[in-house]
Amino acid sequence: MFRVIQIDPETLAIQLNAGAISAHSRGVDIFNFVDKARVDGILSPLLAANSTGDMDLLSFGTSYLHELRHFADLLLTPFGFYRIRTAFEFFKNLPYLVFVSDDKIPVPLMSGMDPITRAAIGLGAGFEKSVAYRLGSTSFSRVRVINAENHYDPANSSIRYGGDRILEALAYITQFEFLFQKCDTPEARHHFSSFFHLFEGSEFDLAYRWFIPDCHKMHPVKPCQTIRS
Amino acid sequence: MMAILFASLCGSIPVTVPPSSTLRRRQLRSRDVGEKLPSVRYHGLVGHFKESPRSSIEDPDEAFELVNAACQSLFGLGIVEEIEEDLQFSQSFVEMYRQVGPEATGVAAQLDPIPMLSELTEYRRRLFNTFKSDPQLFCTSQGFYEQTAPNLRPSFIYHNSHGIHLPDGVSYSRLPGQLIALFDRRLRPPKKSLRFPEPISVAYATWCPLVGDNGSRIEGFSTVIEDRERGIGYVQNNQLASRQGVYSLLAPLFRWILYGNKSRNISEAENDRWPAALGLDDSRFVIDPFYEEAEDISLPDAFLEFFGRSENYCDVCGAKATATNSYLVSARTMRQNQAVVKYYRARGADFEFQLLKLDWSDWLVCRADMERFNLSIPRRTSADPISR
Known part of the structure; x- marks a missing residue:
């Protein structure tokens, strides 16, 4: 499974695929983005990438935002910290x-x-x-x-929406709503098409926005704004 | 919805077995707070709101209050109280382990994870105070990306699975602070090697500590001692040494001992040669054959998409590789395949060393080579449309 950026839920370190980034034509800019985000915080380099329509940096930057959401949820919530405590007990x-x-x-x-x-x-x-x-x-x-x-039972295709999926849903919403609220351009909609596409039960939908059918059932009159395509 | 998802993660999870230390067993208050697991809480909350459907709520404060009231009614505690209770438990957990032994120094400090846990617990308390003053900073996206996220400073680990030859170093970051080797190996090339005449030191992962990251106020960590004989460096600062030990040794070893080679991480090199890296006898580790091999083959879409290319070259034969005729194969999957090993052995000692020992990056392999090596080919389904 190819990944560029990923949080380690046991230590909260953000892991970067530096080898792949180095091989990217914009590798130096991506490493500079990381430096800027570490000094100034994530928002200002993200908004700068958005203002110039830089889809490479916007794509990397919103993935970074996604991982930061994990960082906060793992640290603050009892489920997240349970994972950390469990690991440290072992350490x-x-x-x-x-x-x-x-x-x-x-x-x-x-x-x-x-x-x-x-x-x-x-x-x-x-x-x-x-x-x-x-x-x-x-x-x-x-x-x-x-x-x-996080048990998945293939016999009846039942998915329990457990802690890890909930963590993914929160990170997805944060990433998507940043794009929707700050970068809603035709180019961004094309580049991030999975985010703006209607829910249809794809692998992406089941991994990140599995909660949308529940959202419809709780708010049947006016669908959630976040799922309008 | 965001408040419901967040509240689902906020149940304190019962501890059914008291925490143990191999030094001595200690008593810690055991809690039984009933079914407060995320899945139970999520279904409970969604069920509660499905019973009386209403149009979506525009005011985030109102939404949070509704969810908080539902938590109190369904689970007995509001969101703030639930986190508060868990914080207290975590604090006593840290205190218990702090009493187990004196704080370690030097190399031994790398094997003491408690300073790092203590640091995370303190950082958590600060995040909690922010949450308590304004829950919207966590329960709305805008509050999170505009105000919470810009203040977060996680540690970064830079993985280069190709391997970076030391001591040339790397320059991933221009920030002050130092890139400290985390996973490094000393590799012995084959005797007949033309390209690698001497043993080489290779770093697969480095970590750049910064003053103040993770909320610490530690200054003056600039003295880094590289202890190449042990294969690891350590920091002359107990707090940072604790972090370095967790990142480079305890966490990867935890993953390997708990999940074997099926544990997937951004770099596979970290699982390799643990007993040798620790100077331990191989025979102490009894590896279940079922967990020794790990097949990791996927469609190349994410890889091609990241590089913004519709085609690349097969790492085996150099043929054009596209989303429809190639696959991404992990380095371990390639190394465990006898046909691959035989193929590179036949091409010479340097090829074998470079591609099956030194380089742990993913392989892009065309369909013809997948078939040649009898690697299983993942099926593209309608849920995996070809990349944009």
Whole structure:
């Protein structure tokens, strides 16, 4: 999966695909955009890109805005911070697991939790007394919540709109409404056509704006302004 | 809708197993706040408003108050109270771990994530105070992009999967502060190599710390000690060393130990050779074969769209590659394919070293080469129209 910019939900660092950006004809401008956004904040370089109709920078800049929305939601909301807390609990214990104990470490740790898989990959019965097992048990009680939240059941195509999808929806709305409210030009509509297209259940729709049918049901008289194409 | 989505993320999640430390088990207040998971809250709130549909609300303050009142009625706590409770819990969580041992210094500070967590918790408290004073700064897009987002300063990690040869350095950023190598490897070229006569140090990811980013007020972090023998550098500042350790070691190792090679990140190099990078015996890590390989093949649309091109060149044969006749294949997917390995071995030691060891960037592969290497070809559906 090709990505140019992406937040790491466990550390809140923004990861940039610097190799791809370097190979882009506007690579230097994109790196300069990042610098400006870090010094002045995201709004001023975004508005500058918009005022010159620079679709390359607008595209990168609104993706950056999308990730900043994730940054804020992950940090502020209890669900977001639950993910961070879960990871840091593991980080704190990791040095003991790796450097202090001599235990065998199954990769992934989950494979050591199940007795059958454990036997299949050659871990002995004594594994249940290990640091790795204790750490695995705690971690999986935490991670299970996140995984169950985002469970997709292909048997009946049911999607539970869990935490991760809600995070995506909030970031999508922020990105889209910036485009709609500040950059609504024919060129922007063409360049960001997935954002301005009517909802039709595409992969993009289900990933980012799955909430639109619910929006119609809550406001049947006057549809949400944000979904007008 | 934005207030509903935001409120859905605001339920404090129950802790069913008390947090544990391998040093000693500690008591922390265990909470059972019932079903407050995002999905439950979302469906509860949407169901509540579907019961009495109304035209969309223009006033964001009114919308927030309606959602907040619904939260109080459905879940027992308003949005502010819910975050406040979670903040208190997080604070006691940090305090508990802070008591586990003295603050580490030097290299050991890289293995202590608590200074970074403490920093994030403090930053969170500041964001919460902003939210409490005006929820619209988070619950309307305009409030967010005009007032909240411009004040956010996350850390940046620059990934260059091709590998940057040290010590030439990189210049991704012109800001003061320093690019510090996070994932670096010392690679040993083949003996017969013509292009790489000596072992080379390669950086796959760097991090540029700035004074004040993430809300810290730390000054004077300019002293960076590069410890190439260990393969990592560290910062002579415990707070920044904590961050560097989390970014370069603890977080990637967490992903690898929890998900094996199926964990997907912007750079695959970080998963490679962990035991060797840590100076540990390979045999301590028992890898479940099911998680050793990771097939990651996708349509090339996002790649071509980013570069603004309708066609490029196949990384294997150089033929023209378009959205309809090529695919994007991850470096690990290529390396785990025996036909690919055989093909590059036959072309010479330098090809094999360059393309199957040094360079971890994605491959653009034409259909003919996908078939030649028996790589599975993803199907384009009506939901994936060809790129604009």
